[in-house]
Amino acid sequence: MGIRERYIKFRKEIPENVAMVLAAKTRIAKEISEAIDAGATDVGENYIQETQAVLEELGTGVKKVRWHLIGPLQKNKINQALPIFDVIQTVGDYKIAEHIDKRAEKAGKKIIPIYIEINIAEEKSKYGMVPDYKAIFKLIEKISSNLSHIRIEGLMTMGPEVEDKQSLRPYFRKAKKIFESLKTAKLPNVEMKVLSMGMSDSYQIAIEEGSNMVRIGTAIFGKREKYIF
Numbered sequence: 001m002g003i004r005e006r007y008i009k010f011r012k013e014i015p016e017n018v019a020m021v022l023a024a025k026t027r028i029a030k031e032i033s034e035a036i037d038a039g040a041t042d043v044g045e046n047y048i049q050e051t052q053a054v055l056e057e058l059g060t061g062v063k064k065v066r067w068h069l070i071g072p073l074q075k076n077k078i079n080q081a082l083p084i085f086d087v088i089q090t091v092g093d094y095k096i097a098e099h100i101d102k103r104a105e106k107a108g109k110k111i112i113p114i115y116i117e118i119n120i121a122e123e124k125s126k127y128g129m130v131p132d133y134k135a136i137f138k139l140i141e142k143i144s145s146n147l148s149h150i151r152i153e154g155l156m157t158m159g160p161e162v163e164d165k166q167s168l169r170p171y172f173r174k175a176k177k178i179f180e181s182l183k184t185a186k187l188p189n190v191e192m193k194v195l196s197m198g199m200s201d202s203y204q205i206a207i208e209e210g211s212n213m214v215r216i217g218t219a220i221f222g223k224r225e226k227y228i229f
C-alpha cells in the first residue's frame, strides 16, 4: 500500500466527526501532495523552515489545505509562522500568546486560531500547561479577554511514551474532562471545539476517550527516518 491507499483506508476507519491532521515532519513535498490528492484536508508541521521549503515546492497548484503548527513555537519564529499556518496548536503559556497577538496585528492577520497545549502527564521534557482545570481556565480567560487577534478553538495534548498504550487512557480521559468543563464554561470569545490528541500508535484509544482530532504521521507515510523531539 502507498500513501494514497493508506490515507483512504485510514479516513474510512476513523469516525467522520474525528478530524485528521497529517503529521508531515521530515516528509518531502511529493509525499505530502500524494496525501492531499487522496483527500487530506489538514497538514501538521513541526518546523517553520521545513514548512516553508515544502510550501515552496508544492507551489500554487496544490489544493488548499489547513496548515497546523504542531511543534514548539519560538518567539523569534512567530513572524515567519504567521503567514504559513492556519492554526497554532502549541500555545501553552500567556507570554507566547501575547507575542503571537502582537505580531498578528502587525502582520495584518485579523484572527489566528490556536489550541492550548496541555502537558497531560506533567513530564519534565514536555512543554504545555499543567493539567489543572483552574489554571487552564485562568489562562484561557486571560488570553481571550486581552488578546483580540487570537481565538482559542481547542486543546492539544501528547500522551507520554508508554509500552502499553492502554495506560494512556487516564491521561486522555483527563484531557477530555478538562475539555468538556471548558466547553460548559462558555467563556466569551472562546470556541472550545477541538480536542487534538492521538497519534499513529494511540489514535484508537484517544478516539475512544473523546478525541475529535488525531495527528497521524507514521501510519500514513510509513516509518520516519530518525527524528529528534
Ligand SMILES: *Cc1c(COP(=O)(O)O)cnc(C)c1O
Pocket (backbone or CB within 6 Å): 023, 025, 046, 070, 071, 158, 198, 199, 200, 201, 215, 216, 217, 218, 219
Ligand atoms: C510526529 C507527531 C505526531 C505524529 O506521530 P506519528 O507517531 O508519526 O503518528 C503527532 N503529533 C505531534 C506533535 C508530532 O510531532
